Amino acid sequence: MSKPLLIGPFTQLLPMSGLPLKGALSDERLIIVEDGGIIVSEGKIKAVGVFEDLKPDATDIQYIEGNHVCLPGFVDAHTHICFGGSRARDYAYRNSGKTYLEIAKAGGGIWDTVTQTRKASQKNLVEGIVARSKAHLQNGTTTIEVKSGYGLSIDEELKMLRAIQEADKKIKIDLISTCLAAHMKPKDWPEDKNYLETIASQLFPILKSGGLTNRIDAFIEENAFSAKEIGPYFQKAKAMGFDITVHADQFTTGGSKVAVAFNAISADHLEASTEKEIQLLAKSDVIPIALPGASLGLGCDFTPARRLLDAGSALAIASDHNPGSAPMGNLLAQASILGTFEKLSNAEVLAGITSRAGAALNVLDRGTLEAYKLADFVVFPTNNYQEITYHQGQLRPNMVWKKGEKIYESD
Numbered sequence: 001m002s003k004p005l006l007i008g009p010f011t012q013l014l015p016m017s018g019l020p021l022k023g024a025l026s027d028e029r030l031i032i033v034e035d036g037g038i039i040v041s042e043g044k045i046k047a048v049g050v051f052e053d054l055k056p057d058a059t060d061i062q063y064i065e066g067n068h069v070c071l072p073g074f075v076d077a078h079t080h081i082c083f084g085g086s087r088a089r090d091y092a093y094r095n096s097g098k099t100y101l102e103i104a105k106a107g108g109g110i111w112d113t114v115t116q117t118r119k120a121s122q123k124n125l126v127e128g129i130v131a132r133s134k135a136h137l138q139n140g141t142t143t144i145e146v147k148s149g150y151g152l153s154i155d156e157e158l159k160m161l162r163a164i165q166e167a168d169k170k171i172k173i174d175l176i177s178t179c180l181a182a183h184m185k186p187k188d189w190p191e192d193k194n195y196l197e198t199i200a201s202q203l204f205p206i207l208k209s210g211g212l213t214n215r216i217d218a219f220i221e222e223n224a225f226s227a228k229e230i231g232p233y234f235q236k237a238k239a240m241g242f243d244i245t246v247h248a249d250q251f252t253t254g255g256s257k258v259a260v261a262f263n264a265i266s267a268d269h270l271e272a273s274t275e276k277e278i279q280l281l282a283k284s285d286v287i288p289i290a291l292p293g294a295s296l297g298l299g300c301d302f303t304p305a306r307r308l309l310d311a312g313s314a315l316a317i318a319s320d321h322n323p324g325s326a327p328m329g330n331l332l333a334q335a336s337i338l339g340t341f342e343k344l345s346n347a348e349v350l351a352g353i354t355s356r357a358g359a360a361l362n363v364l365d366r367g368t369l370e371a372y373k374l375a376d377f378v379v380f381p382t383n384n385y386q387e388i389t390y391h392q393g394q395l396r397p398n399m400v401w402k403k404g405e406k407i408y409e410s411d
Helices: 051-057 090-094 100-105 110-119 121-140 155-172 196-211 225-237 255-261 275-282 292-298 305-310 331-342 346-352 355-360 384-389
Strands: 005-013 034-041 046-050 060-063 069-072 075-077 141-147 172-182 215-219 245-250 266-269 287-290 377-379 399-402 404-410
Touching: 005 051, 005 399, 034 051, 046 051, 069 384, 075 331, 075 355, 090 215, 110 155, 121 155, 121 404, 155 172, 155 196, 155 245, 172 196, 196 225, 225 245, 225 255, 225 384, 245 255, 255 266, 255 275, 275 305, 287 355, 292 331, 305 331, 331 346, 331 384, 346 355
Parallel strands: 005 060, 005 069, 075 141, 141 172, 172 215, 215 245, 245 266, 266 287
Antiparallel strands: 005 034, 034 046, 069 377, 377 399, 399 404
């Protein structure tokens, strides 16, 4: 058993604990521990409090010199960082005024990434995931959800999910995989076979037996799958014990209704949600996830975050890091920008990438700094937590701990 280690003191320590999962948050709700410290043991937090008060309970001490603010490690609850190729051409086309259909006809769009991902070896995919994950780590993220969905066949989806699993073993941060085989209808799928039925009957059992994921996602949209089509697919997933999450209301509405009907863990995107969908989500246990990176990449409206919170909904914020619509990948920058446009408090922004993001992934052992949770925390070189969102991602952490181990320190 490792000896209890006290780490600190931190000028300000924000545990992000004691906050409700749902509804608006004022900054006055934040607990701020001045000259704070954290005792860690066996990868978990033993105690959080004033540094001097914690000294008698620690065997070892790791002193932190200078002014620093400590937060829980960030949780990015929606990414697509397992992929091959690039879609820089798509971005240039969009900015020159071409439509999605025009870009797809020119060989771009999701199918371009599917083609490039199928060409990539599992080893290549692992290398890409690891490199992107390390970049996320340097911005303070300690847990990343990673979707498949660029394989769109049983073998290629398995290749992606195995690559995610392999990459998870090569890095210190946690990767949580999600099967997004229902991303779009494969162009090369035989017309006489039902794609979703085949995936559900043949792929789902392999996912369970191989421990490749416990999460099933689907893109409900006019150019992907309809609510009617996805119903039997989600029914099969629920019957097998998978958690459900939904790409919902990105361009048209309908997906959020499906998310509520199937008691999904989260409904992600929601840029097209109207007051009807907002009220529906607020009355449910589904956690909306805003993806500002997609809005920035596509030049479209942001998720109506303010209205969701004021209606009494939860709100997580994720990067949607992907090669097409959201190539930036900087969670903190995106969350800060969303806060500016949607008038979110610092408490709402920070909860959206810590405590509420953990809930959106159904991982309740992280996202806050309190006893028995994972000792995942990130440290910024400042004496005021407000500076973190103020600099919109340009103030970067200089230290990151994962399960009580310092895994990153800037030069």
